[in-house]
Amino acid sequence: MIGIIGGTGIASILGKGEEKIIETKYGKAKVLIDGDVVLLFRHGIKHNVPPHKINYRANIYALKQLGVERILAINSVGSLKEEIKPGSFVIPNDFIEFTKCREGTFYDEGKVVHIDMSEPYCPELREILKKILENKKYDYHEGVYVCTEGPRFETKREIEIYKNWGDVVGMTGYPEVVLARELEMCYVSLCNVTNYAAGISKNVLTVDEVLETIKAMEDKILKIVDEFINYDFGERECICKDALKHAVI
Numbered sequence: 324m325i326g327i328i329g330g331t332g333i334a335s336i337l338g339k340g341e342e343k344i345i346e347t348k349y350g351k352a353k354v355l356i357d358g359d360v361v362l363l364f365r366h367g368i369k370h371n372v373p374p375h376k377i378n379y380r381a382n383i384y385a386l387k388q389l390g391v392e393r394i395l396a397i398n399s400v401g402s403l404k405e406e407i408k409p410g411s412f413v414i415p416n417d418f419i420e421f422t423k424c425r426e427g428t429f430y431d432e433g434k435v436v437h438i439d440m441s442e443p444y445c446p447e448l449r450e451i452l453k454k455i456l457e458n459k460k461y462d463y464h465e466g467v468y469v470c471t472e473g474p475r476f477e478t479k480r481e482i483e484i485y486k487n488w489g490d491v492v493g494m495t496g497y498p499e500v501v502l503a504r505e506l507e508m509c510y511v512s513l514c515n516v517t518n519y520a521a522g523i524s525k526n527v528l529t530v531d532e533v534l535e536t537i538k539a540m541e542d543k544i545l546k547i548v549d550e551f552i553n554y555d556f557g558e559r560e561c562i563c564k565d566a567l568k569h570a571v572i
């Protein structure tokens with residue numbers, strides 16, 4: 324099974340499948356199931372769940388319960404670099420997080436697990452996603468995703484610091500990427516660069532700009548997702564599938 328986690332502005336682009344509510348020990352998750360594809364909108368179909376209130380553990384656990392092994396997460400981000408232009412894509416290869424009140428692990432009781440995060444995103448899926456974008460000649464960069472708590476946007480001073488450490492800034496990339504690895508699932512993120520971050524942008528940040536840019540990227544996002552869900556993956560040979568092997572004390 325393939326999981327697609329949709330972010331801001333994606334519910335209006337993707338929306339096929341039978342709606343199901345999946346009960347997990349961390350809470351409920353609403354998904355759309357279409358064949359071997361499970362679609363989940365992290366903010367809810369009506370975008371009424373802010374980034375700091377998303378039940379990330381229920382979402383990821385629900386995908387695991389449904390037999391999902393590979394996840395493509397779609398995230399909207401602000402650019403921290405002039406050369407990373409709105410309307411382009413970023414495929415993160417690492418992250419830093421400054422979140423404050425999120426359940427960042429499944430292992431907070433019972434066994435103690437220290438999962439390796441040397442390569443947080445699935446190396447196999449990153450190569451596949453890069454190939455898909457290259458074949459379509461879509462402008463993309465690889466880089467570091469800086470996750471903030473939200474729901475506010477960042478201050479100029481925060482961005483002055485973050486831009487030295489990362490390439491894009493978002494509010495939902497963490498803890499999804501960690502939780503997926505803790506359940507030995509492969510996870511890759513397709514970041515839609517929707518705006519320049521605060522202080523790099525010449526304007527104030529608006530939700531309108533984010534949504535307008537996503538709308539303009541709609542066709543490309545759809546084509547990437549379509550190629551991804553129809554890719555012939557074969558057997559997993561990556562680090563993700565045995566992530567717990569050397570992580571339990």
Ligand SMILES: CSC[C@H]1O[C@H](OP(=O)(O)O)[C@H](O)[C@@H]1O
Nearest residue numbers: 330331374398399493494495533
């Ligand atoms: C409306 S911009 C802020 C909002 O958009 C991003 O969501 P997602 O990553 O789910 O596409 C960002 O993380 C914020 O939640």
